[in-house]
Amino acid sequence: MKAPKISLKRTEWLKSINWVGVVAGILMITLPFAGPWWRLTIGTGAVDVAISPFNINMTAFGQPIESTLVRYVCFGVTLTVIIAGLFMLSASLLPERWWSKRLIRFGAMKVLWMIVFFIVMIALMALVVNKFLVGMEPKLSGFSVPYISGSTISTLTMEDVTVTMSITASLTGAFTLAVVVAILGVGTRIYQRRFLPPKIAGKQV
Numbered sequence: 001m002k003a004p005k006i007s008l009k010r011t012e013w014l015k016s017i018n019w020v021g022v023v024a025g026i027l028m029i030t031l032p033f034a035g036p037w038w039r040l041t042i043g044t045g046a047v048d049v050a051i052s053p054f055n056i057n058m059t060a061f062g063q064p065i066e067s068t069l070v071r072y073v074c075f076g077v078t079l080t081v082i083i084a085g086l087f088m089l090s091a092s093l094l095p096e097r098w099w100s101k102r103l104i105r106f107g108a109m110k111v112l113w114m115i116v117f118f119i120v121m122i123a124l125m126a127l128v129v130n131k132f133l134v135g136m137e138p139k140l141s142g143f144s145v146p147y148i149s150g151s152t153i154s155t156l157t158m159e160d161v162t163v164t165m166s167i168t169a170s171l172t173g174a175f176t177l178a179v180v181v182a183i184l185g186v187g188t189r190i191y192q193r194r195f196l197p198p199k200i201a202g203k204q205v
């Protein structure tokens with residue numbers, strides 16, 4: 001006689017789950033391991049840069065360029081996103097608990113703001129190189145870096161030697177995954193409102 005009650009409770013629980021948040025939480029946990037969001041290549045392997053908020057790899061003529069401080073900062077960002085993903089997953093599986101709203105509020109917008117900051121920083125970096133460094137140094141007059149994505153042919157003049165090189169920048173599939181996670185995060189907050197009392201349902205979760 002107890003079996004139907006257990007089955008009914010399970011059915012009610014499955015119906016209450018915030019499935020958008022479940023998917024968002026799982027993808028958020030895997031996001032730090034998806035690879036770089038943006039790549040920049042100068043010449044044929046002369047300089048290679050692969051960047052994401054979770055890791056920065058730079059090589060110049062086959063030699064890695066590393067920074068302990070950057071490594072620790074990236075580790076902190078990775079840990080924060082993984083924790084946010086676990087919070088999102090827990091709150092989405094038990095959306096009617098009193099703490100679920102707080103956990104979703106903590107995690108839902110993390111990746112969205114991370115994407116905004118990431119794009120702004122890349123654009124600013126290209127702006128500084130193209131507008132300021134090139135203007136200050138005559139030898140860099142033929143040098144230009146693509147804004148976010150694209151390719152350019154740049155020239156460097158050093159004494160009597162002129163070097164021509166290609167510079168290619170592109171966003172990767174991992175960045176596309178981050179955009180999907182950000183959209184799902186926004187959707188999770190919107191979906192979570194159905195568990196709020198009617199008086200505050202219209203307020204932000």
